[in-house]
Amino acid sequence: xxxxxxxxxxxxxxxxxxxxxxxxxxxxxxxxxxxxxxxxxxxxxxxxxxxxxxxxxxxxxxxxxxxxxxxxxxxxxxxxxxxxxxxxxxxxxxxxxxxxxxxxxxxxxxxxxxxxxxxxxxxxxxxxxxxxxxxxxxxxxxxxxxxxxxxxxxxxxxxxxxxxxxxxxxxxxxxxxxxxxxxxxx
Numbered sequence: 001x002x003x004x005x006x007x008x009x010x011x012x013x014x015x016x017x018x019x020x021x022x023x024x025x026x027x028x029x030x031x032x033x034x035x036x037x038x039x040x041x042x043x044x045x046x047x048x049x050x051x052x053x054x055x056x057x058x059x060x061x062x063x064x065x066x067x068x069x070x071x072x073x074x075x076x077x078x079x080x081x082x083x084x085x086x087x088x089x090x091x092x093x094x095x096x097x098x099x100x101x102x103x104x105x106x107x108x109x110x111x112x113x114x115x116x117x118x119x120x121x122x123x124x125x126x127x128x129x130x131x132x133x134x135x136x137x138x139x140x141x142x143x144x145x146x147x148x149x150x151x152x153x154x155x156x157x158x159x160x161x162x163x164x165x166x167x168x169x170x171x172x173x174x175x176x177x178x179x180x181x182x183x184x185x186x
Contacts, residue, residue, distance in 0.1 A: 001125060001133075004097050004142030013104040015138045021045065023114045023128045024101065025142025027094040028080045028151050028169050029121035030114040030128040031060070032136065035105055042110050048135040050117040058082050058089030059108045062099050066107035067092075071156050073172075080147055080169030084155040091151055097142060113150060123148045 002008040004025055012022050019038035024031050032049060034041035036059065045057055061067045064074050067090040069083050077092035078099065084090075093099060102109050113121045114128035114136075122128035125141035133139040152168040164172055 001129065001139045001141050004140050008140050009097065009101055009104070012101055012138055012140050016041075016101075016105050016109065020137035021048065021135070023125065023133050023136045023139040024098055024111070025095060025125070025140060025145060026060070026098050026111070026147075027078070027145065028147040028149060029123055029145050030125065031098075031111040032114040032128075032132055033060070033109045033111045036108055036110050037106070044135075045110060045112055048132050049112055049115070051112065052117070056089060057110045057112045058091055060098070060102055060111040061090055061092045062103035062107045064092055066102075069156075071160065073154065073156070073162065076170065080149070080151040081172070082151045082153040084153065084165070086156075089153065095142075121150055 002011050015022050016035045019041045021041055021044050022033045024033050032045055034045050046053055064077050069085045069090055073083055078094035082089045082091040115121050115131045122131055123145045125139055129139050147169045149169040152170040152172055153165040154172060155163040155165055157163060
């Protein structure tokens with residue numbers, strides 16, 4: 001386990017850039033990360049977590065400019081909002097150290113919550129270590145995640161409307177007919 005400091009940043013970036021898997025702190029819950037340029041590392045995320053292969057893993061970005069998302073909701077970044085845009089999920093975490101790590105790795109990392117599928121999300125490094133950390137190449141201890149709740153997930157539809165997939169750490173208020181899943185949001 002390494003600390004969430006400059007030395008830990010160097011170590012975690014080296015592991016990810018070599019095709020390894022890392023447990024990292026975020027603003028919501030701890031994440032299990034891999035560089036998208038290493039398919040074997042991304043596959044390890046699925047096997048470590050016990051996640052179904054058909055369930056996609058979002059990309060965490062160093063900033064909105066590292067994503068193709070062109071929608072007003074992107075103004076809510078950084079924060080606990082994952083936006084599914086053109087079939088791919090993107091999020092910019094509100095965690096300076098994590099954004100620096102992502103930037104060092106090229107601007108995008110595949111990240112899923114650092115817990116076994118179906119179990120409670122880890123909000124600190126010891127919980128992540130106990131659940132999935134022994135299978136990761138490095139665990140970064142950044143203390144307790146300030147959010148403690150996974151991100152909200154929304155999908156941008158072809159007409160620009162928004163479908164709320166999961167309410168999470170960022171409250172997205174529906175506008176209009178609340179009985180449908182396709183809604184405008186504020």
